Amino acid sequence: MVKVCPNCKTTNDDSSSFCQNCGTELPEKTSKEGFMSKWNKQSTGAKAVIIIAGLCCIGLIAVVGFGAMVSPDKTTTSTSPTTNTTSTPTANTASSSSSSSSSSSSPSSSATGIQIVVDYAGEWQGSYGDETGQQSVQGSGPKTISVSGSPSIVSAVMQKMDGGSGTLTVKILKDGSVKQSKSTSADYGVVTATYSSF
Numbered sequence: 001m002v003k004v005c006p007n008c009k010t011t012n013d014d015s016s017s018f019c020q021n022c023g024t025e026l027p028e029k030t031s032k033e034g035f036m037s038k039w040n041k042q043s044t045g046a047k048a049v050i051i052i053a054g055l056c057c058i059g060l061i062a063v064v065g066f067g068a069m070v071s072p073d074k075t076t077t078s079t080s081p082t083t084n085t086t087s088t089p090t091a092n093t094a095s096s097s098s099s100s101s102s103s104s105s106s107p108s109s110s111a112t113g114i115q116i117v118v119d120y121a122g123e124w125q126g127s128y129g130d131e132t133g134q135q136s137v138q139g140s141g142p143k144t145i146s147v148s149g150s151p152s153i154v155s156a157v158m159q160k161m162d163g164g165s166g167t168l169t170v171k172i173l174k175d176g177s178v179k180q181s182k183s184t185s186a187d188y189g190v191v192t193a194t195y196s197s198f
């Protein structure tokens, strides 16, 4: 039986404790014995120490790992979700269908300023106004309303007052040209027309 130096691979006699070549301490025995035979040769006290040390090591790992899980991760940037709640649908578009500047026979009057033209064969009513206030209006058949002054914003809301299937059209004219034209053919439909000179 020989011992091989782990440092210089020199073959030494089995009885030697140090390498004859380099002086490295040689292992006491060649590891023919497995772990269990070494384990069995340990004293009970040594086993207990080893077991306790192992448990402590496992416990330490568990504590560290648990702490890492519990402690809030401060490195993650809190991505605040931007909830887009500003999507408010424009109201009242279901009942009024808008048509842009129908090429019907617009009154080519020489009127200046702003006029509101209500074109409906039946009865209608509503209101119109500018930044100074609103006025109620109603009528039967087509009507042209002249808005006094030169308001920068004019709006008109007209509704069909009979259940007819005719088309109610509201136009806003400035200096004789149609700036806004909206119409509806729904029963008791509402038309909202707004013109702004801005």
Ligand SMILES: [Zn+2]
Binding pocket: 005, 006, 007, 008, 009, 010, 019, 020, 021, 022, 023, 024
């Ligand atoms: Zn050696």
